[in-house]
Amino acid sequence: MCTLTLAWQVFPDTPVAVAANRDELLDRPSAPPVRRDWETSVVAPVDESSGGTWLGYNEYGLLVTITNRWDGRTVDDARSRGLLVRDALAHESAEAAVCFLERELDGRAYEGFHLLAVDSRAALLVTFDGTPGVRTLDPGVHVVVNVGANGAYTVPADREGGRRQARAAEAVREALRPDPGEDAGSWLDRAGAVLGDHEYGVCVHGEGFGTRSSSLVGLGADGGVRFDYADGPPCVTDYEPVRPAVPSRVGGDR
Numbered sequence: 248m249c250t251l252t253l254a255w256q257v258f259p260d261t262p263v264a265v266a267a268n269r270d271e272l273l274d275r276p277s278a279p280p281v282r283r284d285w286e287t288s289v290v291a292p293v294d295e296s297s298g299g300t301w302l303g304y305n306e307y308g309l310l311v312t313i314t315n316r317w318d319g320r321t322v323d324d325a326r327s328r329g330l331l332v333r334d335a336l337a338h339e340s341a342e343a344a345v346c347f348l349e350r351e352l353d354g355r356a357y358e359g360f361h362l363l364a365v366d367s368r369a370a371l372l373v374t375f376d377g378t379p380g381v382r383t384l385d386p387g388v389h390v391v392v393n394v395g396a397n398g399a400y401t402v403p404a405d406r407e408g409g410r411r412q413a414r415a416a417e418a419v420r421e422a423l424r425p426d427p428g429e430d431a432g433s434w435l436d437r438a439g440a441v442l443g444d445h446e447y448g449v450c451v452h453g454e455g456f457g458t459r460s461s462s463l464v465g466l467g468a469d470g471g472v473r474f475d476y477a478d479g480p481p482c483v484t485d486y487e488p489v490r491p492a493v494p495s496r497v498g499g500d501r
Contacts, residue, residue, distance in 0.1 A: 260468055263365050269462075323356070328357055
């Protein structure tokens with residue numbers, strides 16, 4: 248599983264704050280986040296198997312991240328979901344990215360996913376199980392895992408661990424309710440600790456599979472960025488700042 252947490256429009260100076268664990272096969276090659284000149288200037292890690300990514304932000308203040316969705320389907324010749332994230336990051340806003348995704352999903356095959364496209368003005372959750380759906384998220388803290396988001400979970404019959412995952416997601420959401428007077432930096436620090444605390448069950452250690460990395464990202468209202476990255480499970484791996492950031496166009500011409 249992967250665990251995506253989002254605090255959207257919770258902190259006035261940092262409208263987008265994301266903390267996320269990536270769970271993957273341990274031998275699947277990847278590269279840590281750096282600046283990449285794709286269709287836009289982006290900071291993102293790369294899945295070296297597909298050339299896509301699971302999380303990144305661009306010069307327009309758009310952040311996109313994804314987790315698998317367990318939907319019970321078998322999809323032949325499915326395109327990499329990481330390439331879908333990379334394609335979405337070519338756009339200047341969350342709304343434009345989702346408009347692209349809706350068109351894209353009509354034309355190509357993908358396995359199931361939950362995808363967050365977020366900027367300072369909109370937080371959109373795209374779900375796909377063969378049929379796309381889009382939810383507009385309200386200001387607040389949100390948690391997304393393979394079986395659903397924010398208390399609404401669908402556990403396939405062949406995914407016994409899904410109930411455990413749903414319980415873990417609810418525990419994380421409760422733990423990450425903002426404290427009175429808390430700022431985005433403190434929340435991200437606390438989120439990183441929760442993602443690495445085995446009490447919550449979202450730092451995964453399995454046979455050939457587990458938590459490969461963890462990311463803490465804050466996109467400021469003034470264009471400032473914090474991106475800390477743990478290149479390994481956060482229970483034993485320190486977060487390190489990612490440099491350089493991309494030049495921000497937030498607040499400028501769009």
